[in-house]
Amino acid sequence: MIPALFVFTYLAVVLYVGIFAFRRSSRSESAEDYFLANRSLGTVVFLFSLFGTNMTAFTILGSSGHAFSNGIVTFGLMASASALIIPLTLFFIGTRLWALGKRFGFMTPVQFFRDRWECGHIGTLIFAVQAALLVPYIIIGVMGGGSTLSAISGGWVPYWLGGALVALVVMGYVFFGGMRGTAWVNTLQTILFLSFGAAALAVIGAGMGGFRRAAEDMLASAATAPLLTRERVSPWFFLSYTFIPLSTIAFPHINIFCLTARRMQQFKPTVILYPICLLAIWLPSVFLGVMANNATAVPSIAAKLEARKTLAAQDSVLNPEERARLRQGAAGDDVVVLLLNHYAPIWLAGLLGAGIMAAVMASDSQILALSTMFTEDVFAFYGGKERFGPAAQVHTGRIFVLGLTAVAYLVALRAPASIFELAVQYAFSGYSSLFPLLVAALFWKGSTKWGALASTLWTVFAVVAVAVFQYAIPAPQSGPPTTVCTLFGGAALSRTPGGTAVFGLMPVVPMVLISSLLMVVLSCLTRKPARQTLIRYFPQSKAPMSAAEHPRLT
């Protein structure tokens, strides 16, 4: 119960931060102030908040759970690949989006696409696809809040109440504080994440009698030694995973966040320190997840290891229900919480529980991004702003936040989590597939709205096709993947235990490549935007354009 009190205190603090941000906001109630904090975030808040916005429940809970089952490969797959790709995309794309936002007053990527490619309804389609890929994220956030609060309180807070409390707090500070409140809360969350890693490592390491003995014990056992190498994962799978971080800059909550910096200089510390922040959070999470395989003194972890052993030994003779029960029992998403509960003093477990709660509550920026997109790309675009005025636009955004959070909570109460966990997996590949839109719009004069349309439709088709394929073909229990289609003697399309493989690669690779190809081919075949539009985005001379040449849209 004491850890839950720490979490309640944390929830009260973040709610207060949102209300404080509301009191600090300008009295004019402009959309730019509510949705983008008046493009005025300073260096520290911009760095920590951008990083925190991109860290979700998966960062601490999911990464350690993945490492518990798959070993050290988790770090190379998800952290070090991002350490290279994400800062590069912030450097080359984030800065340009920020500059265009300053020049033309854009608040969403769709506004930029509509102006750059002179398209209206294609922009609406892009909005719809982006929104559809983002919604599962928000629902997963509410679900994670409910189950984490319930776990931390030892079941004292039921799932429905935990989910309601988390949804209310997130809704409260997003509703009142808008982008300013969300950014401040994310900054606080990132500071908690960063403290979490070092503290958890020290406490659990001491409790386990040092990691040296644990590492040697794991290497001595045939069952756990492979977890300290990457032999269970193919190098091709590892290579194809580097396409996933391309999704980051294409996520609306990230690219909208790029517009909030006061000056472009603020990107400098962000791109430099981003890999180090990733290292500080992911290394302890992954390492603890791997070391949990040796924490047999923790009864719940010993039960997980036993379930895994039974699965490996009797997989082929188990009935589906028994197999599902054992798989659930062997899952490691809560191993860090279990290690903390066992080894950390109760007050520290509470403090670290608040850190975990901070990670779980990352759906705030997605809710705000969706609200920004709805009010700018739909409400304002279809005349609502002109008819009802700018103040109504902010009110609409706030009502949208209320409605969206309420719907997410109701869905989280009724639907099984596994559906949305899968949808989030598809969302990463989907946003990676939308990445060529940003690159083409920013860097290629010859790109057209028809190329953008083809890439977007391909993304929809590919995401749906992968979902249907994985639904129709059951995952193999263990061993080699089920090959569905062969080409030139090799497996072209396979169903793997974790998903789908296309020529041994993750589906994200063909999705991005074909999306890029469609953008190029369709753009070459269709009419370019007007010369005046191209001049505004691609000035002929290398001399900087004067401010007068860049009339703002708003």
Add this chain to the structure above:
Amino acid sequence: MRFILTTIVIAAYFLHQDFWLWRTARPLIFGFLPIGLFYHAVFCLLCSAIMILLVKFVWPVHLDEVASALQSEDEGR
């Protein structure tokens, strides 16, 4: 300089695919950190160093100038 930095970034991408450490856990760095994990931790530091070079040598100054001009206009009003 752009050519050198492009080469460095491409080289970093290949360095991420460290197939030469794929099947080995030893040596354990500091006695407990498998070499494959240590390698990728160092890789993160390398990425940070590459970003320092990019910021120093190919920062898109031209984008900053227009935005600063607009900002000065706004502040002047």
